Amino acid sequence: TFTLWCNSVAALYFWCSAGVSAGDLLLGGAPARLRSVAGVLWEITFPMAFLVNLVVTFVLIPMVKKQGALEKLAIMLRWRPLVLHNGFVLMAACEAALAAPQVRWSRLPSIVLFGLAYVLFAWGLWLKTGVFHYFFLDPRYAKAPLALAALLLLLAGLYALGSLAISIAAESWAAKAAIV
Numbered sequence: 001t002f003t004l005w006c007n008s009v010a011a012l013y014f015w016c017s018a019g020v021s022a023g024d025l026l027l028g029g030a031p032a033r034l035r036s037v038a039g040v041l042w043e044i045t046f047p048m049a050f051l052v053n054l055v056v057t058f059v060l061i062p063m064v065k066k067q068g069a070l071e072k073l074a075i076m077l078r079w080r081p082l083v084l085h086n087g088f089v090l091m092a093a094c095e096a097a098l099a100a101p102q103v104r105w106s107r108l109p110s111i112v113l114f115g116l117a118y119v120l121f122a123w124g125l126w127l128k129t130g131v132f133h134y135f136f137l138d139p140r141y142a143k144a145p146l147a148l149a150a151l152l153l154l155l156a157g158l159y160a161l162g163s164l165a166i167s168i169a170a171e172s173w174a175a176k177a178a179i180v
């Protein structure tokens with residue numbers, strides 16, 4: 001699922017960041033390529049953490065609840081899914097507040113490409129299994145094009161807001177607290 005994709009990118013980001021920190025401490029500087037990869041991974045992780053949390057909280061859970069699928073809702077509210085959704089956004093918010101890694105506008109296409117890669121993956125998975133994990137990605141859903149456009153706009157908005165918040169947080173403890 002998209003949640004696992006995003007959490008995997010976050011894990012890669014933290015490993016690369018650890019490598020950057022180790023390089024800075026032990027070698028007097030991390031390799032520029034590793035620093036750049038960590039930056040791109042962060043710029044995907046940060047807005048995606050909020051996107052995942054918002055979609056699960058305000059779209060998927062209410063939809064499952066409305067359908068009366070209480071067993072499915074119980075599964076969504078177990079520890080692991082809660083950590084993958086809520087823990088993910090908390091981790092990203094803490095990283096943004098404490099480390100304030102940059103989010104550069106020039107890398108906005110990276111998150112768009114990441115999202116499009118997932119859409120293509122979802123369609124390929126559907127061709128193989130006949131299953132869509134998210135109804136709004138199903139091209140048979142009448143509002144799928146509108147849903148994809150709305151997700152892209154939300155993602156761009158989260159990217160912009162995140163970029164602004166992190167740049168302010170780099171200078172202000174109050175802004176750091178507001179992010180978390």
